[in-house]
Structures are given as C-alpha cells and as structure tokens.
Amino acid sequence: MRVCLVSPYDLTQDGGVQAQVLGLAAWLTGRGNEVRVVAPRLPRDIQGVEVGRVVRVRANRSVAPICLSPRVSVRMKETLGWGDVAHIHEPLMPMVGLAALGIRGPKVATFHADPPGWVSRLYRGLHPWVRSLKAPGTLVTAVSRQAAVALPSGWKPEEIVPNGVETAIGGAGVDRRRGRVVFLGRDEPRKGLSVLLEAWPRIRSRHPHAELVVMGAERRDPPEGAVFLGRVDTEVKEQTLRSAEAYVAPNLGGESFGIVLVEAMAAGCAVIASDLTSFRDVAGSAARYFTPGSVDELVEQVHRVLGSLPVSARLSEAGPLRADRFSWDRVGPAYRDCYERVIRRSA
Numbered sequence: 587m588r589v590c591l592v593s594p595y596d597l598t599q600d601g602g603v604q605a606q607v608l609g610l611a612a613w614l615t616g617r618g619n620e621v622r623v624v625a626p627r628l629p630r631d632i633q634g635v636e637v638g639r640v641v642r643v644r645a646n647r648s649v650a651p652i653c654l655s656p657r658v659s660v661r662m663k664e665t666l667g668w669g670d671v672a673h674i675h676e677p678l679m680p681m682v683g684l685a686a687l688g689i690r691g692p693k694v695a696t697f698h699a700d701p702p703g704w705v706s707r708l709y710r711g712l713h714p715w716v717r718s719l720k721a722p723g724t725l726v727t728a729v730s731r732q733a734a735v736a737l738p739s740g741w742k743p744e745e746i747v748p749n750g751v752e753t754a755i756g757g758a759g760v761d762r763r764r765g766r767v768v769f770l771g772r773d774e775p776r777k778g779l780s781v782l783l784e785a786w787p788r789i790r791s792r793h794p795h796a797e798l799v800v801m802g803a804e805r806r807d808p809p810e811g812a813v814f815l816g817r818v819d820t821e822v823k824e825q826t827l828r829s830a831e832a833y834v835a836p837n838l839g840g841e842s843f844g845i846v847l848v849e850a851m852a853a854g855c856a857v858i859a860s861d862l863t864s865f866r867d868v869a870g871s872a873a874r875y876f877t878p879g880s881v882d883e884l885v886e887q888v889h890r891v892l893g894s895l896p897v898s899a900r901l902s903e904a905g906p907l908r909a910d911r912f913s914w915d916r917v918g919p920a921y922r923d924c925y926e927r928v929i930r931r932s933a
Contacts (some may be wrong), residue, residue: 587925589614590669592662592686596640596651596678597632600772600802602696602749602845603675606729608632609750610673613918621749622669624662626653626682637661637682639715649774652679666691671925677719678736686730687718692932694924696717697728697736697743700842700864725928727921732844732864745924748868749843750917753852753909755824765796765892767854768830770823771837772804772844777834778860778878785836785884786812792885793892799826827853831898832891835859838878844868848912851905856898858887868912872904 593607611621611632623634638655657683659808666672666689677683677695687695719726719741728734728743767789771777777857779800786798790811798812801823806812815822827833833850835857841864848868850857857873866875876883876889891898910916 588620588669590672591623592674594682596627599651612916635665653760688896692928693724697733700732723932747920750914751848751912753913756854767829767832768799772799776838776840778838785881788885834855848909852909854902856891856901872908
C-alpha cells in the first residue's frame with residue numbers, strides 16, 4: 587500500500603502529533619508499505635515533500651510550528667495523487683490540513699488536540715472543509731474522547747484510534763533508584779512544571795533523599811535535589827525513565843492524550859498525574875491522581891508513593907500492562923484497517 591502521511595506541523599520540532607506521524611511512518615515502512623510524508627519541514631532521513639516556510643503561531647496554550655503559504659496545495663498535490671490513501675493529521679489546521687482535504691482521493695482524517703473554546707467558532711467559518719469530512723471518501727478518527735470534542739457539534743469520529751507509543755522500553759539495564767522522580771515536557775505553563783517545582787521543597791522535607799530529574803526544560807537555580815537535563819535524546823529519556831521510581835505529570839489542561847504517561851508506564855514508573863479526562867483514559871487504575879494545579883494534593887500523592895514500597899510496586903507492575911494497549915503493534919493495524927476500509931468505499 588502507498589500511504590501519504592500529512593502533518594500540519596514542522597516535523598523537525600518535538601511534539602505529540604509529530605511523534606505520531608514519524609512513528610506511524612516507521613511502522614508502515616517496516617511492514618512493507620511505501621510511505622511519503624508531507625509537512626512544512628522534514629527530518630533528513632524522511633522521504634516526502636516540504637511544503638513551505640514555517641511560522642510559529644500561539645494556539646492551545648502552546649506554540650504551533652505551521653505553514654500558512656497559500657501554495658501548499660500545489661506542492662502536495664502530486665504526492666497525494668501518488669498514494670492509495672492520504673492520512674491527514676489535524677485536518678482543519680491551516681494551511682496544510684485544509685489544503686490536503688481539498689485534494690481528491692481516499693483520506694483518513696485524524697483529530698489530535700484538546701481544543702480551546704474558540705475552535706468551534708473557527709470551524710463555523712470553515713464550512714466547506716468541515717462538510718468534506720462527511721464525504722464517503724473520508725474516514726474520520728480521533729486519538730481520544732477528548733480529541734473528538736474538536737469535531738463540530740453533533741459530529742462523531744468513525745473510530746477512536748489511540749496514539750501509538752514505543753512501549754518496549756522497560757526491563758533490565760538500569761537500576762531503579764528509590765526516591766527518583768521524573769518530569770518530561772516542554773516548559774510551557776500548561777505542562778505544570780511550575781506546580782511541581784513549587785511542591786518539590788515540601789516533598790523533600792518528607793523524603794530528604796528524593797531526587798527530581800527534569801527532562802525537556804532548563805531553568806536557572808534549580809531547587810535543592812533537582813536537576814534539569816534540558817532537551818534529551820531517546821536513549822537518555824528511556825534510561826532516565828527506567829531508573830525512576832515515580833513519574834509526575836502535573837499538566838493543567840489542554841491535553842488530548844498523554845503519550846509521556848504511556849512511556850512512563852512502559853518503563854515501570856509509578857505514575858502520579860493531574861486528574862484530566864485524557865490522563866484517566868490513558869492510565870486508568872495504573873496511576874494516582876490529584877486536582878490539576880493543587881500543590882497540596884500533588885505533595886500528598888507523591889508522598890504516598892515514595893513512602894510506601896507496596897504502593898510504588900503495585901503501580902510499577904500495573905504500568906507496563908496498561909501501556910501495552912497503546913503499542914504500535916496494536917495502533918498500526920488499527921490505522922491500516924481504516925486505510926483499507928476507506929479505499930474500498932472510495933472505489
């Protein structure tokens with residue numbers, strides 16, 4: 587099968603959608619499919635088409651690296667025509683997603699984001715593109731119930747296909763350190779790092795030997811017992827997760843899934859997370875939860891994990907079992923089924 591994967595975001599930048607597009611490309615290619623990727627920019631080892639200059643636009647309490655050139659449809663038309671199916675991620679994101687929807691051929695359109703309120707108002711102004719999502723040649727999916735909210739009122743995705751994650755990162759090789767707590771994420775307000783840092787001195791007062799390792803962010807003058815690694819490669823990320831007793835996800839909102847929760851569970855961390863709908867859907871009973879933004883509750887939940895080996899061990903054992911449902915060996919075939927279905931009904 588020839589598959590075109592379409593990303594509205596710069597694939598040389600970190601991000602949840604970017605990880606999905608690249609991960610899916612690798613899974614499809616590894617199983618004999620031909621893949622071409624369309625995005626504003628591509629990593630050097632990815633075959634496909636770069637469609638235009640990247641601009642950084644603030645959206646959903648984050649910054650989106652997208653392309654707003656009106657010529658994107660011209661640049662991608664030949665590539666999409668080559669494929670048996672086009673898989674468009676964030677189909678209503680200007681301009682790449684919108685342009686891809688307008689090109690003929692079977693399509694799978696996947697919604698990823700937990701949308702802010704203004705998105706529904708924006709979609710009312712995108713009626714021709716929104717209407718195209720109902721065409722027989724388009725099959726709509728979402729990565730979670732929360733992401734499905736992005737669809738216009740009264741619409742539902744045909745399938746909920748969760749994000750795929752590389753889950754084979756647990757096992758031996760690094761000694762797990764009692765008291766090591768890990769955070770992984772960009773230093774954006776909605777990721778909640780400041781909440782965790784506010785809680786950390788109180789956690790240390792109860793557990794003087796505890797250690798906080800922050801990946802993905804850098805700050806001056808870290809609190810006692812904390813170290814910032816900044817941006818890390820995959821090897822360091824996986825080694826650090828495998829060595830940790832606990833992973834904390836203090837996010838404040840705007841999350842449609844929780845890829846890093848899956849990675850932490852797969853590595854055997856005891857997960858402590860904000861009580862967001864998307865996080866509960868991902869981690870279920872394999873995590874402990876606290877009210878988003880509550881320093882008091884965060885301190886208490888971390889204390890319960892670090893202060894009780896049975897609690898820590900139960901979560902560590904439950905995590906890999908829960909994470910397995912998001913492995914690429916489950917998610918990849920689910921998307922492959924969507925491709926085959928929309929190709930058949932477009933014939």
